[in-house]
Amino acid sequence: MLERLRYRLRYISGTDIALWIVAALLLTMIVVGSYNILTEGRYTGRQWLDFVISGLAQGSIYALIALGYTMVYGILFMINFAHGEVFMSGPFTAYFLAEYLKQKGMFQSHPLLALLLVMLLSMLVSTVIAVSLERLAYRPLRGAPRLVPLITAIGASFFLQYTFRGLYTPGFKAYPEVEPLKGTWVFFPNSLHLEIERMLIAVFVSSVLLLILLYAFVQFTKTGRAIRAVAEDQQAAALMGVDVDHTISVTFAVGGAAAGAAGVFYALMFRQVNYFMGFFPGLKAFTAAVLGGIGNLPGAMLGGLFLGVFESVGPSLFLEGLGVPAAYQLKDAIAFTMLVLFLIFRPTGILGERLAKRA
Amino acid sequence: MAYFEVRDLHVYYGAIHALKGISLRVEEGEIVTLIGANGAGKTTTLRAISGLVRPRSGQILFEGEDLLRYKPHEIVTQKRVIHVPEGRRVFARMTVEENLYMGAFTRTDRDKVEEDLERVYQLFPRLKERRRQLAGTLSGGEQQMLAIGRGLMAAPRLLLMDEPSMGLAPILVESIFETIQEINKQGTTILLVEQNAHMALQIAHRGYVLRTGEIVLHDTAENLRANEMVQKTYLGMA
Numbered sequence: 001m002l003e004r005l006r007y008r009l010r011y012i013s014g015t016d017i018a019l020w021i022v023a024a025l026l027l028t029m030i031v032v033g034s035y036n037i038l039t040e041g042r043y044t045g046r047q048w049l050d051f052v053i054s055g056l057a058q059g060s061i062y063a064l065i066a067l068g069y070t071m072v073y074g075i076l077f078m079i080n081f082a083h084g085e086v087f088m089s090g091p092f093t094a095y096f097l098a099e100y101l102k103q104k105g106m107f108q109s110h111p112l113l114a115l116l117l118v119m120l121l122s123m124l125v126s127t128v129i130a131v132s133l134e135r136l137a138y139r140p141l142r143g144a145p146r147l148v149p150l151i152t153a154i155g156a157s158f159f160l161q162y163t164f165r166g167l168y169t170p171g172f173k174a175y176p177e178v179e180p181l182k183g184t185w186v187f188f189p190n191s192l193h194l195e196i197e198r199m200l201i202a203v204f205v206s207s208v209l210l211l212i213l214l215y216a217f218v219q220f221t222k223t224g225r226a227i228r229a230v231a232e233d234q235q236a237a238a239l240m241g242v243d244v245d246h247t248i249s250v251t252f253a254v255g256g257a258a259a260g261a262a263g264v265f266y267a268l269m270f271r272q273v274n275y276f277m278g279f280f281p282g283l284k285a286f287t288a289a290v291l292g293g294i295g296n297l298p299g300a301m302l303g304g305l306f307l308g309v310f311e312s313v314g315p316s317l318f319l320e321g322l323g324v325p326a327a328y329q330l331k332d333a334i335a336f337t338m339l340v341l342f343l344i345f346r347p348t349g350i351l352g353e354r355l356a357k358r359a
Numbered sequence: 360m361a362y363f364e365v366r367d368l369h370v371y372y373g374a375i376h377a378l379k380g381i382s383l384r385v386e387e388g389e390i391v392t393l394i395g396a397n398g399a400g401k402t403t404t405l406r407a408i409s410g411l412v413r414p415r416s417g418q419i420l421f422e423g424e425d426l427l428r429y430k431p432h433e434i435v436t437q438k439r440v441i442h443v444p445e446g447r448r449v450f451a452r453m454t455v456e457e458n459l460y461m462g463a464f465t466r467t468d469r470d471k472v473e474e475d476l477e478r479v480y481q482l483f484p485r486l487k488e489r490r491r492q493l494a495g496t497l498s499g500g501e502q503q504m505l506a507i508g509r510g511l512m513a514a515p516r517l518l519l520m521d522e523p524s525m526g527l528a529p530i531l532v533e534s535i536f537e538t539i540q541e542i543n544k545q546g547t548t549i550l551l552v553e554q555n556a557h558m559a560l561q562i563a564h565r566g567y568v569l570r571t572g573e574i575v576l577h578d579t580a581e582n583l584r585a586n587e588m589v590q591k592t593y594l595g596m597a
Contacts, residue, residue, distance in 0.1 A: 222464070229450055229461055235411060236448040241435030241465035241513070
């Protein structure tokens, strides 16, 4: 026991010590801040619950986007940095359908049907963009060193942003409101009187349903089995008669469809779309994928929900207690600090998939 | 017309001339073995047949049709030429049974697939015991059984096997070779690549000896066993 400890101590470097000090400091900050705010009683239990619920809704959107990152990584070992733009392309295009349906009065007469149409168009556009991206930008570079597709992805990201900026003009566009999703629903009116915004519930529930659906698709269908086989060993999959190129296309399509759906949820929650809307959710979802363990499907879902709640509760919980003004604006800083910490201390993510299985 | 025939096959890896005009043939119902030392080109030959490497020139004829115009997955779906690769390459994160069904991935004859599953379980009862287990947790021998079983699930018309004995304990090697012979008796044509020439020549009908990308000898297994050069170089007899 003592022997082993001495052995391990010998291999601790100065950098390790510095990193552990940073981690300890951050942890102290979190504990002290949380303690202050909780003893102070600035927020009621209900308000904390609100933070958690909006965090879950936001997190389920991250989870849907993160799915695309993690599936593509699982199969090609590349980070598709243009995935945020895949997410943007759907709802931005579907905005025009939404606007048209609103003018025709369909959003007023059949709001849910109209929403469904918008949703389908958004998913379709995102899917087409994702698949074309793979076909045109990534497939020709399949054999290249890993840095090459990565840089290409960043280029493709800018290309898509400015293409859509040129196509649809740079301004913000307001998504129509959906009448049945306005206001709140009250649960247990006699005892708890839990009042929750309808939109959050709708977004959370439909996202989770979609996540389950996609997971089942990968786990239980024949195509899903092909995806998993290609992710494990492309050549062995080809020897089973799996069409590898086609399977990679399908993977991009699934990720694209999920991102397109997430985009509509995002547009409904924040009521606006523009060409830059994919940047931050894209980075956040990437963070979520890393948190969960990139390449790992349930991990991406878990990571998304975790990140959503963390950045929703975090600012009020441990920054306000330290006297940081306007703590809520620092939620992005919290999210990315967490990314860095995870990459340093647990690069395998929560669910522990090895990051670089094969070089 | 031969059942399966390779004619004057040349493969290059960059500037390296890996196969220098290989020709061989396999008749229906045979076990033909390809023996040779490390780096002689045995694996490359199989990889060329299943489409994983593109030959520079030559022909690979299955029932008279050239396989070179097919992609790897088409060789499986259209010709049922099945390659059990070196190092087993089972899908570690899938269960044993999922792996076996991957072997039957492109088949549509469901009833026959279930029959073949039963047949594989009969050949390898161990796999049946472990069918819900992840393939990554199997021992090397069990993984080799799984890799062969997975190949059989594709209903092969020609089974290419690459070093099925590699890394196995001697007692397992023997039983694997017995099973290969059994598979052949049940009607599957086999092209077997082996470093373990001793075992391979015991079960094969004919054999080819490969040295640095060329076939240097070709005869019946019996004659090869009696051949002085083969005895010296590959069977370790003085």
